Structure formats: structure tokens, C-alpha cells
Amino acid sequence: MKEMWSSIASVMGVIAFCQTLLHTVFPPELRFAFLKLFSRIFLSVSSYCYFDITEIDGVNTNELYNAVQLYLSSSASISGSRLSLTRALNSSAITFGLSNNDVIVDTYNGVPLLWEHVVSQRHSQSFSWRPLPEEKRGFTLRIRKKDKPLVLDSYLDYIIETAADIRRKNQDRLLYTNSRGGSLDGRGHPWESVPFKHPSTFDTLAMDPDKKDEIMNDLRDFSSGQSFYQKTGRAWKRGYLLYGPPGTGKSSMIAAMANFLRYDIYDLELTEVHTNSELRKLLMKTSSKSIIVIEDIDCSINLTNRNNNAAAKSKTSSQKTKHLYDPADMGGVGSGLMEEASNNTITLSGLLNFTDGLWSCCGSERIFVFTTNHIEKLDPALLRSGRMDMHIFMSYCSFQSLKILLKNYLDYDEDDVARPVWEELERVVVKARMTPADVSEHLIKHRRDKAKAVRELIDVMRLKAERNNAAGEGNGAMEEEQEKRALDAEEDDDSGDESLHQDENGLLIHDNPRMEIHNQKKIKM
Numbered sequence: 001m002k003e004m005w006s007s008i009a010s011v012m013g014v015i016a017f018c019q020t021l022l023h024t025v026f027p028p029e030l031r032f033a034f035l036k037l038f039s040r041i042f043l044s045v046s047s048y049c050y051f052d053i054t055e056i057d058g059v060n061t062n063e064l065y066n067a068v069q070l071y072l073s074s075s076a077s078i079s080g081s082r083l084s085l086t087r088a089l090n091s092s093a094i095t096f097g098l099s100n101n102d103v104i105v106d107t108y109n110g111v112p113l114l115w116e117h118v119v120s121q122r123h124s125q126s127f128s129w130r131p132l133p134e135e136k137r138g139f140t141l142r143i144r145k146k147d148k149p150l151v152l153d154s155y156l157d158y159i160i161e162t163a164a165d166i167r168r169k170n171q172d173r174l175l176y177t178n179s180r181g182g183s184l185d186g187r188g189h190p191w192e193s194v195p196f197k198h199p200s201t202f203d204t205l206a207m208d209p210d211k212k213d214e215i216m217n218d219l220r221d222f223s224s225g226q227s228f229y230q231k232t233g234r235a236w237k238r239g240y241l242l243y244g245p246p247g248t249g250k251s252s253m254i255a256a257m258a259n260f261l262r263y264d265i266y267d268l269e270l271t272e273v274h275t276n277s278e279l280r281k282l283l284m285k286t287s288s289k290s291i292i293v294i295e296d297i298d299c300s301i302n303l304t305n306r307n308n309n310a311a312a313k314s315k316t317s318s319q320k321t322k323h324l325y326d327p328a329d330m331g332g333v334g335s336g337l338m339e340e341a342s343n344n345t346i347t348l349s350g351l352l353n354f355t356d357g358l359w360s361c362c363g364s365e366r367i368f369v370f371t372t373n374h375i376e377k378l379d380p381a382l383l384r385s386g387r388m389d390m391h392i393f394m395s396y397c398s399f400q401s402l403k404i405l406l407k408n409y410l411d412y413d414e415d416d417v418a419r420p421v422w423e424e425l426e427r428v429v430v431k432a433r434m435t436p437a438d439v440s441e442h443l444i445k446h447r448r449d450k451a452k453a454v455r456e457l458i459d460v461m462r463l464k465a466e467r468n469n470a471a472g473e474g475n476g477a478m479e480e481e482q483e484k485r486a487l488d489a490e491e492d493d494d495s496g497d498e499s500l501h502q503d504e505n506g507l508l509i510h511d512n513p514r515m516e517i518h519n520q521k522k523i524k525m
């Protein structure tokens, strides 16, 4: 102990001696130059090198500084003894940060890296268009010189990606809408946003569990499929078409998808978009990791059948109506001319380019979802394989769906209901052809008396079943008819294309090698 104190004292003595020497030998004006020279010599012989990442780069905020701060917050929360705490706007999470002039050691690929948070007072306020903070903040990264390539090649990218992930997890997601039409806000943004708080999840969604698993696996594969999409040269995007009667959960499914992947939603109101170029601009202003939704696509835009080419063509030239479908846009000869002629309209080809064309790849990791109650009204071009990767039919309440609703609304399991009641529910639910929305409304209304709620639900279902029966089979077969027409349309449109399949759950899936992992038992159409 005594020896240690004497070595410290001698080191202090040497430092004091050097300082006195510096002051006596060098006049003040040379002192700074000498220190600079000394530090250069020190750096050239040292086995370490240093990177400075300042908060403000000139007058702009340095994004890398923010990324490092967020990245270190994940390790700082565990190891730090004095931490700064922050909560960003629109965020429900608190992030930790290194306190002023604190140090933390990180390890990347087995290489140790030392981070220091350097804070000093800003002395002279140089001229700037915006006031600069009083403190100068930055991070200094110290690494061994031999590890420099590692940092420059991958460590910084890793930090930026991790920070983006943390930001996404912490930040409340947003629901964007283009209800302002094409006009831009003060920052040149065409979208308005509100925090997205929809409570629908795949747990609350009433649908066949196998079908649900298939969709969840598909989404999981998509979000983790960056290297797959890169390797195969495909744009990192996926399309889903949700169709079925009103109240079967199409919008709820979109919310569940967004909650599952933690993506933002862009709810595109097509009737507010007037030209194809406006549509393109909107697309360019969407961010990655988002779901772009067009609800009720059959109502949003006049997408008539391709067979009506001539009629639509004459309409285009005579009326120049807004939102008129221009059939010549299907990519055939002369489509360029027709496109020009319809510059003031939004066309089907504009919409298809939006989801499929070169512009659809600006940004990445995006999902397109179209919904419709009338799949038979859609142009086959929209249904063709490769356009929408998965066609998901949202059906009337099945017994499986009913079980989920009973569990969610009444907290009822199979054991809580007498066997005959359960069997009667199973028997009558399919015949009743009630939507999950109808069933859930009934359950909400009677949820205080659970047994009564189930009894009355059976009565309602019986009544509906009888009515359906009286109205005749044909009347109730709407969804089968819809599905059949959709499949026929695809066959007609692309009879040579063998890449579309229907799986055993009735899902239509576009052939994608990655998806085969989860769709082993495809039925070829």
C-alpha cells in the first residue's frame, strides 16, 4: 500500500515538473502548438485510434450522434451507475443515456470498444442561423488501430440499425392519412398522422387458427426476409388482398398485422388522389416498415373490367372524369399514349405501378393491403398472381371463430359450457351465417349475464338459420360465389401461370420459395 502511494506521488511530481517546464520554456502563444504537436506524436505511437462524433455537425444535427446515444442506452441501462433519462415526444418508453463525461465499454465481434460521452461548454457563439446549445456534446470512440476496418465496415452500420429498431420499439406507431388531398404541410409532407392505438391483435381476431398461423408465419417470414429478397432480386414488399362480407374483420386484420409487426399504417384515400403522379409522390413519402392500405378498393376508383376497353376509352376522351379507369394502361401497345392522354386522372395502371412498378421499391419492407367486399368487381389485372401475394377470405363466423369470441368477450372456455349447449352452438353457427361483428355486438350487449348471453345467442342463430333456409341456399352462398369468381378471373387472366396455389385453408398464395416452408401442402389450382 505504502509503495503504491509513493508511485502515485512520483507520477504526480513528474506531471507537475513537465507543466512547470512547459510554462517556463514556451511562451503562451507557442504552448498550444506544442500541445497539439505532442498529442499528434502521442497518437502516432499509440496503439489506439479515436473517432469523434459530435452532436452538431456544422449547423446540422448529426444523425449518427443520436443513433449512438440510443444504441448505448440499451447497454447503459444495465451497467451504468449514473444515467441520464429521457422520454421523446410520441414515445411511451424512457431511454437511458450516459451522463456527462462518463465512459462505457462495448464489445462487438469480440472486439472491445470504449465510448466516452464528452460534454464541454461552448465558448464563443459563432454566427449561425439557429441558436446552438450552450453545451458541446459528442461521443469519442476509442479502438485499437488494428480494429479500425471493423468499425468502418460494419460496427457503425450495426449501431444505426440497432438504434432504428430501438426507436421503432419505443415510439408509438402512427396512422397516416392523405385526407388533405395532395396539399403539403409546412414540412412538405402530404400525409397527416395521429398515434395509432388500435387494440386488435391476432389473439383477439376471430378466425380459423390454422389460417391465422399461416398469415402470421407469412408476415414473420416477410419481416425477417431481407437477405432472401436481396438474393432473389425481388423488391422487399408483399401484397395482401382481404375480401369478404362487411363485418368479418378485414380492418381488424390490418390493425392486427400492424400491431404484430410494429409497423406504421398509411391509410390511402384514393378518392383524394387526382393523378398518377400525385399517387407516386404519396408513395415516395411513405417510410419503410409500414403497411399501405387501400380500403374498399372497388369503391375508391372506377376499376372496370378489361373487356370494357372500348367503352372506357371513349369515356376517357370525351369526359375526362376524375378517377376514370383507363384500360389502355394495361401495358399493351400504345399504352404510353393513353397514359399521356389520361394525365389528369388516376388510372388502374397508375395504381398497379404504385404497388408493382419501379417506384414501389423506393424504400423497403413495405406491405400493401387492399380490402373489398366485392372481389368479383375487381379487374382481373389486380387479382393476377404476383400482384397480391396472398388473397385472404374473411368469412362469416365459423365454430372456431365463435370459440375465440366467447373466450374474448365472456372468458368462456369449452369446459365452462355444458356439452349439449356447445354442440348446439357448433351445429347452428355455420347455418346462421352471422358475421363476427354481429356475434360480438350480441356478446357485448349481454356480457353481464354470461349464461343468458350464450342462450340468447343460440336463439338468434337458430332464427337466422331458419331465415337463411327459407330464403334458399343460393341466397346464402355469397362467399363461395365470391371466391369462385375470383379464382375464375385469375384462371382466365393468366391461364399459363402456375405460380398461384390454394392451400388447404382456402388461402390463395403466390408462389414464393420462401413461403414454401410454411405452405407444404399446397393444392394446385
Ligand SMILES: Nc1ncnc2c1ncn2[C@@H]1O[C@H](COP(=O)(O)OP(=O)(O)OP(=O)(O)O)[C@@H](O)[C@H]1O
Pocket (backbone or CB within 6 Å): 204, 205, 206, 207, 244, 245, 246, 247, 248, 249, 250, 251, 252, 253, 373, 394, 435, 436, 437, 438, 440
Ligand atoms: N374476425 C373478427 N374477429 C374479431 N372481431 C371482429 C372480427 N370481425 C369483426 N369484428 C368486430 O366487428 C367490428 C367491425 O369489424 P371490421 O371493421 O374489422 O370489419 P370489416 O370486415 O373491415 O367491415 P367492412 O367491410 O364494413 O369494412 C370490429 O370492431 C370488431 O370488433
Ligand SMILES: [Mg+2]
Pocket (backbone or CB within 6 Å): 250, 251, 252, 295, 371
Ligand atoms: Mg373495414
